[in-house]
Amino acid sequence: MTLAHLSIDDLKAQARRLRDAMTAxxxxxxxxRALELVAKSHGARDWNTIAALGSRADNRPAAPTTVGAVVTGSYLGQxxxxxxxxxxxLSDSDFYAITLHFDEPVDVVTFDSFSAFRQRVNGTVDSRGVSPRHTSNGEPHIVLDL
Known part of the structure; x- marks a missing residue:
């Protein structure tokens, strides 16, 4: 049973709609009784079980952005x-694999005599849009402006 997309409010709204439909x-x-029927319709033993699962889903952090969104931030300090x-x-963690396509290529090398430009990068960010990986100076690889 997966309830990652349902909140307690969603489940209660389903119960209200069910109660109204059955009354009509x-x-x-x-x-x-409507709450119990909604719980069973999602494969749960009873309302208390599904409410506990729904509560956990409500407490999960939201994704930092969406596919197709235009974002700003820094990549390797640029x-x-x-x-x-x-x-x-990424599975049951609070991290997301992200692929970004930069409007303008970013020079990821800090040396004056050498450059390496990247226009598309893959990385990992948390719900705040911050990479768990850091450069040697402690700066996160990716930081999204949210």
Whole structure:
């Protein structure tokens, strides 16, 4: 059973709609019974079980951005404006794999005599848009302006 996309409010709204529909069909049920029926429809043993799962889903951080969004931030210390090409939640962690396409290539080398430009990069960010990986000076690889 996966309820990652459902909140407690979503589940309660389903129960209200079910109760209203059953009443309109001539079979009124109490709100409590409607909650139990919604829980069973999602494969849970009872309302308390699904409410506990829904609560955990409500407390998960939201994704930092969406696919197709235009974002700004810094990559290896260089400012950028980019389009998010992909964003995928990494299993049961609070991290996301992200692919960015920079409007203008970013020079990722800090030496004056050498340059290496990147226009598309892959990385990992948390729900705040900050990479868990850091450069040698302690700066996160990716920081999105949220």
């Amino acid at each position: 069909a001539g079979t009124p049920v109490s709100h409590g 400012r950028f404006r980019a389009t998010v090409l992909s964003l995928k939640k």
